[in-house]
Structures are given as structure tokens and as C-alpha cells.
Amino acid sequence: MKVTVVGAGNVGATCADVLAYREIANEVVLVDIKEGFAEGKALDIWQKSPINLYDTRTVGVTNDYSRTANSDVVVITSGLPRKPGMTRDDLISTNAGIVRSVTENVIKHSPEAIIIVVSNPLDVMTYAAHLTSKLPRTKVMGMAGILDTARYRAFLAEELNVSPKDIQAVLMGGHGDTMVPLPRYTTVGGIPVTELIDSAKLDAIVDRTKNGGGELVKLMGTSAWYAPGSAAAQMVEAIVRDQKRVFPVCIKLEGEYGINGTYLGVPVVLGKNGIEKVIELQLNEDEMALLKASEKAVREVMDVLDNMPANS
Numbered sequence: 078m079k080v081t082v083v084g085a086g087n088v089g090a091t092c093a094d095v096l097a098y099r100e101i102a103n104e105v106v107l108v109d110i111k112e113g114f115a116e117g118k119a120l121d122i123w124q125k126s127p128i129n130l131y132d133t134r135t136v137g138v139t140n141d142y143s144r145t146a147n148s149d150v151v152v153i154t155s156g157l158p159r160k161p162g163m164t165r166d167d168l169i170s171t172n173a174g175i176v177r178s179v180t181e182n183v184i185k186h187s188p189e190a191i192i193i194v195v196s197n198p199l200d201v202m203t204y205a206a207h208l209t210s211k212l213p214r215t216k217v218m219g220m221a222g223i224l225d226t227a228r229y230r231a232f233l234a235e236e237l238n239v240s241p242k243d244i245q246a247v248l249m250g251g252h253g254d255t256m257v258p259l260p261r262y263t264t265v266g267g268i269p270v271t272e273l274i275d276s277a278k279l280d281a282i283v284d285r286t287k288n289g290g291g292e293l294v295k296l297m298g299t300s301a302w303y304a305p306g307s308a309a310a311q312m313v314e315a316i317v318r319d320q321k322r323v324f325p326v327c328i329k330l331e332g333e334y335g336i337n338g339t340y341l342g343v344p345v346v347l348g349k350n351g352i353e354k355v356i357e358l359q360l361n362e363d364e365m366a367l368l369k370a371s372e373k374a375v376r377e378v379m380d381v382l383d384n385m386p387a388n389s
């Protein structure tokens with residue numbers, strides 16, 4: 078299996094590293110626009126192989142997409158990260174052009190690839206990649222839900238003093254402050270979380286999750302990469318190993334949840350064909366209202382993309 082990761086920065090290099098040391102692919106090609114940068118990162122990861130004992134070959138290139146030919150999966154992480162004081166949506170003017178041109182190059186050399194978008198604003202960059210690639214919606218998806226759910230699970234594990242492995246949760250909606258964690262679908266070793274924590278504490282955790290990206294931007298001056306890179310690698314693994322994992326993933330909705338044409342995170346089954354099924358939960362009135370509010374927020378930024386010149 079061959080995987081390309083575009084953008085050899087914090088998230089891209091972390092993703093490539095996880096793909097290599099967990100031997101999720103035979104070959105990982107890292108691409109960056111900065112001369113020598115991807116080559117250096119790929120060489121560094123390859124030189125770790127005798128220490129961490131893996132065979133995955135990592136190769137770096139500067140903008141040479143011929144080297145990415147026939148990739149099974151492509152992860153797009155190229156683009157600016159936000160700085161303190163910015164929202165993810167503020168990145169649209171720079172990142173839309175980057176994601177469009179990268180997608181064009183990727184598709185030229187790997188027309189059958191499955192594309193996982195990571196660049197922000199996530200839901201709208203998934204839209205941009207989908208439009209450019211002209212692939213079926215099941216093959217162009219965005220990574221955010223695994224990360225947001227992981228944050229929610231980690232905060233709960235800390236509060237309850239239990240293993241994060243035993244916390245299962247679903248989270249839906251856009252990758253922004255309107256994301257919708259779903260306590261009704263959150264369990265701890267099979268026990269509904271609401272039986273283990275009072276509602277004030279749970280509300281505080283839901284709130285912290287919604288602002289989880291911003292919390293890290295404030296601390297570090299740039300955005301997160303360990304959890305995001307690992308989350309993208311987990312999606313690649315589900316695809317290349319045909320695992321049929323159930324994850325929240327951003328996809329263009331076509332009638333599910335009564336929503337048409339908006340790119341939103343929903344639970345899906347992920348396997349060798351990409352998104353093999355969208356799972357429709359029976360949301361209650363309050364949950365549906367939150368999902369619709371999230372849809373409205375994503376729609377507004379999709380409209381911004383629609384009104385941008387094609388080559389910006």
C-alpha cells in the first residue's frame with residue numbers, strides 16, 4: 078500500500094511517522110512546497126526504522142507529484158495553521174487555493190486515490206477537495222471527528238479517573254465551536270456516562286471539547302499536531318486494512334439527517350472503499366437543533382468559498 082501525505086509540517090510529518098512506525102503502509106511519500114523540507118523529514122523517519130523496527134519506506138519530495146503516482150490514499154495537510162486570536166475560518170483565503178492546487182496535482186497522478194483532508198477550515202476544505210477532484214463523495218473525506226472525540230474522551234477519562242480506552246463516544250457536526258458532542262451516546266465500559274458524572278461537570282467537558290483546538294493554540298502559539306496526525310493515520314489504517322471502523326468523519330451529506338449538500342461530521346463505516354456507509358442516528362429534538370446550527374455555520378463558510386475566484 079502506498080500513501081502520500083501532502084504537507085510535511087507538524088501534522089503531516091506526525092501522520093507520516095505514525096504510518097511508518099505502525100507499518101500501516103509499505104511506502105509513504107511526503108510532499109512539501111518548501112525545498113528540501115519533506116526530503117529531510119522523510120529521511121529522519123527512515124533513520125528511525127532500525128530503532129523502532131519497521132520496514133515502511135518514507136520518501137520526501139519537493140512538489141514532485143510524479144513520485145506520488147498510484148497512491149492508494151492521500152492525506153492533505155498542506156496549508157497555514159491558525160495563530161492565537163484567529164478562528165479556523167480565517168484560514169480560508171490562503172488554504173483554499175493550496176488545497177485546490179494540491180488536489181489537482183494529486184488526482185493527476187493517483188486518479189483512484191481516496192483523499193483525506195486535514196487542512197482548515199476542515200469541512201470547507203473537504204468541500205474544495207471534493208469539487209476539484211470530482212471523485213464520488215465516499216472517496217473524499219475530512220478528518221476532525223476522531224480528533225474532537227479523542228479530546229472529549231481524554232477529558233472524561235481524566236475527570237472519572239478511568240482508562241481512556243474504555244470511553245466510547247460519538248460527536249457530530251462541523252469542526253468548529255458548533256461541533257456537537259453527544260453525551261447520550263457516550264459510555265464508559267458500556268455504562269452511560271450520565272450515570273457517572275453530574276451534568277454541570279459534563280457540560281464543562283463538552284464546552285472544553287468544543288474549544289479544544291483553541292486551548293492548544295493559546296498554549297503553543299500554533300495548532301496541535303500529535304493527536305491530529307495520529308487521527309489521520311487511524312483513518313488511513315481503517316482504509317488500507319479494510320477494517321470497517323466506525324468513526325465520525327466529514328462527508329457531503331445527501332439527505333442524511335435531512336441535510337443536503339453540506340459537508341459535516343457524521344458517524345460512518347470506513348473500509349477499503351472509503352466511506353462505506355453513513356450511519357443515521359435517531360437524534361432527539363435538542364441534538365437535531367444543535368446539528369442544524371452547526372450546519373448553518375459550515376454553510377456560511379461554504380458560501381464564502383463559492384464566492385471566491387476559482388484560482389484564489
Ligand SMILES: NC(=O)c1ccc[n+]([C@@H]2O[C@H](COP(=O)([O-])OP(=O)(O)OC[C@H]3O[C@@H](n4cnc5c(N)ncnc54)[C@H](O)[C@@H]3O)[C@@H](O)[C@H]2O)c1
Pocket residue numbers: 083084085086087088089108109110111114154155156157158159168172175178179194195196197199220221224252299300301302305
Ligand atoms: N482537521 C483537523 O482536525 C486539524 C488538526 C490540526 C491542524 N489542522 C490543519 O492542518 C494544516 C496544517 O497544520 P500544521 O500544524 O501541520 O502546519 P505546518 O505549518 O506545520 O505545516 C503545513 C505545511 O504545508 C506546507 N505547504 C504549504 N503550501 C503547500 C503546497 N501548496 N504544497 C505542499 N505543501 C504546502 C508548508 O510548507 C508546511 O510545511 C493547517 O491548516 C491546520 O489548521 C487541522
Ligand SMILES: O=C(O)C[C@H](O)C(=O)O
Pocket residue numbers: 158159165197224252289290291293294300301305
Ligand atoms: O485548532 C486548530 O486550529 C487546529 C485543529 O483544527 C484542532 O482542532 O486542533
